[in-house]
Amino acid sequence: MYVLGISAFYHDSAAALIRDGEIVAAAQEERFTRKKHDSQFPTQAVKFCLEAAHARPEEIAHVAFYDKPLLKFDRLLETYIAYAPRGFKLFLKGMPLWLRQKLHHAREMDKGLDHKYKGRYLFTKHHESHAASAFFPSPFEEAAILTLDGVGEWATATIGSGSGNKITLTDEMRFPHSLGLLYSAFTYFTGFRVNSGEYKLMGLAPYGEPVYRELIFDKLIDLKEDGSFRMDMSYFAFCYKSVMTGPKFDALFGGPPRRPESPLTKREMDIAASIQSVTEEIMLRCARHAHKLSGSRNLVMAGGVALNCVGNGRIRREGPFENIWIQPAAGDAGGALGAALFVWHQLLDNPRVPDGNDAQRGSLLGPSYSAEHTEDFLDSVGASYRRFEGEEQLLTEVAELLADERVVGHFSGRMEFGPRALGNRSIIGDARSAKMQGVMNLKIKFRESFRPFAPAVLREDAAEFFQMQPGEDSPYMLLVASVQQDKRRDSGSNGQESMGLDKLAQVRSVVPAITHVDYSARVQTVDETRHGRFYRLLQRFKEKTGCPVLINTSFNVRGEPIVCTPGDAYRCFMATNMDALVIDDFLLLKKDQAQAEQHAVDARRDIAPD
Numbered sequence: 001m002y003v004l005g006i007s008a009f010y011h012d013s014a015a016a017l018i019r020d021g022e023i024v025a026a027a028q029e030e031r032f033t034r035k036k037h038d039s040q041f042p043t044q045a046v047k048f049c050l051e052a053a054h055a056r057p058e059e060i061a062h063v064a065f066y067d068k069p070l071l072k073f074d075r076l077l078e079t080y081i082a083y084a085p086r087g088f089k090l091f092l093k094g095m096p097l098w099l100r101q102k103l104h105h106a107r108e109m110d111k112g113l114d115h116k117y118k119g120r121y122l123f124t125k126h127h128e129s130h131a132a133s134a135f136f137p138s139p140f141e142e143a144a145i146l147t148l149d150g151v152g153e154w155a156t157a158t159i160g161s162g163s164g165n166k167i168t169l170t171d172e173m174r175f176p177h178s179l180g181l182l183y184s185a186f187t188y189f190t191g192f193r194v195n196s197g198e199y200k201l202m203g204l205a206p207y208g209e210p211v212y213r214e215l216i217f218d219k220l221i222d223l224k225e226d227g228s229f230r231m232d233m234s235y236f237a238f239c240y241k242s243v244m245t246g247p248k249f250d251a252l253f254g255g256p257p258r259r260p261e262s263p264l265t266k267r268e269m270d271i272a273a274s275i276q277s278v279t280e281e282i283m284l285r286c287a288r289h290a291h292k293l294s295g296s297r298n299l300v301m302a303g304g305v306a307l308n309c310v311g312n313g314r315i316r317r318e319g320p321f322e323n324i325w326i327q328p329a330a331g332d333a334g335g336a337l338g339a340a341l342f343v344w345h346q347l348l349d350n351p352r353v354p355d356g357n358d359a360q361r362g363s364l365l366g367p368s369y370s371a372e373h374t375e376d377f378l379d380s381v382g383a384s385y386r387r388f389e390g391e392e393q394l395l396t397e398v399a400e401l402l403a404d405e406r407v408v409g410h411f412s413g414r415m416e417f418g419p420r421a422l423g424n425r426s427i428i429g430d431a432r433s434a435k436m437q438g439v440m441n442l443k444i445k446f447r448e449s450f451r452p453f454a455p456a457v458l459r460e461d462a463a464e465f466f467q468m469q470p471g472e473d474s475p476y477m478l479l480v481a482s483v484q485q486d487k488r489r490d491s492g493s494n495g496q497e498s499m500g501l502d503k504l505a506q507v508r509s510v511v512p513a514i515t516h517v518d519y520s521a522r523v524q525t526v527d528e529t530r531h532g533r534f535y536r537l538l539q540r541f542k543e544k545t546g547c548p549v550l551i552n553t554s555f556n557v558r559g560e561p562i563v564c565t566p567g568d569a570y571r572c573f574m575a576t577n578m579d580a581l582v583i584d585d586f587l588l589l590k591k592d593q594a595q596a597e598q599h600a601v602d603a604r605r606d607i608a609p610d
């Protein structure tokens with residue numbers, strides 16, 4: 001029996017398909033349409049999911065949508081009335097889309113599914129979808145559940161528990177009080193884009209000092225012991241305007257928001273450090289409360305805030321749980337998967353038998369492409385390439401390129417579901433290289449120079465390099481851990497601590513390319529079961545260099561979705577200063593490409609927009 005889950009019409013549309021409870025395919029629409037955060041009905045993602053399962057639309061037993069549009073509309077109306085007449089402009093702006101599309105989900109989905117699905121549509125609550133996406137694929141028989149995001153219908157955070165094939169959500173925080181929206185307000189204020197720049201704010205935090213932390217606690221939020229809080233809405237404008245913060249907020253932080261593209265100053269860095277610290281405190285309290293309510297040793301998490309891997313790292317280190325599993329597609333895209341699983345387990349009462357591993361299949365749930373497809377494409381664009389028989393020789397050559405400080409686009413097998421690239425749609429490089437962070441940011445990704453890169457490390461070597469328990473997992477790059485003391489290096493600053501972005505220039509460890517300025521790293525532990533090919537490449541690199549760590553960053557340039565097809569990968573390769581491209585069994589070197597040119601580099605990318 002097939003159940004299709006859909007997330008759409010807000011941001012990050014996606015489709016997910018399960019067959020007899022097993023996750024068979026999931027993908028975000030943006031990867032196909034090449035429009036970042038595409039929110040249209042995920043027509044192409046649905047088509048892909050059905051093709052991957054060799055299923056026809058008529059065979060779908062149930063279609064589940066990841067939230068309840070009428071409840072969301074209710075929230076919009078009530079908020080408008082509560083703030084009237086202030087929000088009239090925003091109300092007028094949003095209404096046409098609601099009347100045309102968002103209130104007619106069944107009709108829109110019928111259209112999207114080509115009128116071939118004849119059943120009823122099921123609508124799960126937004127946070128039920130997040131909670132289901134966190135618990136059902138997790139390796140746990142039972143667990144506490146914590147969901148944190150901007151807002152769904154009314155809920156902005158929930159706490160509950162899962163056991164066997166059921167989840168129960170017992171506590172919730174409601175709009176407008178929201179950790180996701182609070183974080184987004186600061187994202188907006190520091191000149192980044194809401195719903196996508198939150199990661200940048202988190203990356204900026206270690207450059208600053210949390211000097212505004214107490215001010216935030218004093219003025220902006222009233223935080224309770226259980227992690228719930230109320231926001232003083234006189235500082236925020238998102239209920240009645242299309243901006244996040246108001247004049248009172250400006251006054252509190254010494255002036256108006258930073259204009260996008262203007263230079264980052266100490267103020268933004270300190271604000272980033274402050275809101276990050278506040279966020280971690282709230283996350284920790286929520287986790288402790290979830291533990292108190294459930295008594296479980298296990299925690300599962302989802303919702304956009306669960307992508308705050310620094311906060312997740314603190315829950316792991318300082319929280320009461322022994323085990324944590326976080327849905328890799330923690331944002332709204334993952335709601336598609338959660339909705340489908342909710343129908344299968346919760347509504348249809350089908351059993352769930354965890355086998356000790358998670359059911360997310362490495363999150364490699366997207367499309368893959370045949371060698372014939374790739375070869376035809378490469379021939380059609382006149383690319384110069386070598387095709388290898390099997391991966392042995394290819395991986396050896398790629399390891400050599402990496403050891404030689406070459407930057408490699410690594411495309412293999414199925415695309416990842418979720419915002420992180422886990423080796424199959426990744427750009428990789430030597431983590432030991434002192435210049436690699438700058439090269440990757442400026443010459444490859446064309447993005448802000450301050451942004452850190454994440455390490456992929458052989459699982460068995462993770463605890464040697466990072467402060468993790470031996471054998472501890474972070475397969476989906478959702479936990480931050482510090483670089484081990486004995487891997488750190490004197491930064492050569494003669495005891496003088498650098499300020500702000502000057503911190504960037506220092507070599508802080510034996511793997512400087514992935515060591516952030518506070519010695520933290522967003523670790524991906526790589527194991528053979530989940531990410532076999534990438535694991536073997538890391539092994540090969542270790543054999544050659546003694547180092548089991550590579551930089552792993554997503555295969556895209558700033559402002560574009562991660563590549564999906566071999567064609568996308570090739571275009572990205574040619575549009576950047578990447579040295580080599582691997583597409584499954586094919587290897588392309590930039591120096592062999594007749595059309596290749598060096599691309600101009602702007603050295604002031606710390607001020608770039610999204």
Ligand SMILES: [Fe+2]
Nearest residue numbers: 149303304332
């Ligand atoms: Fe959400």
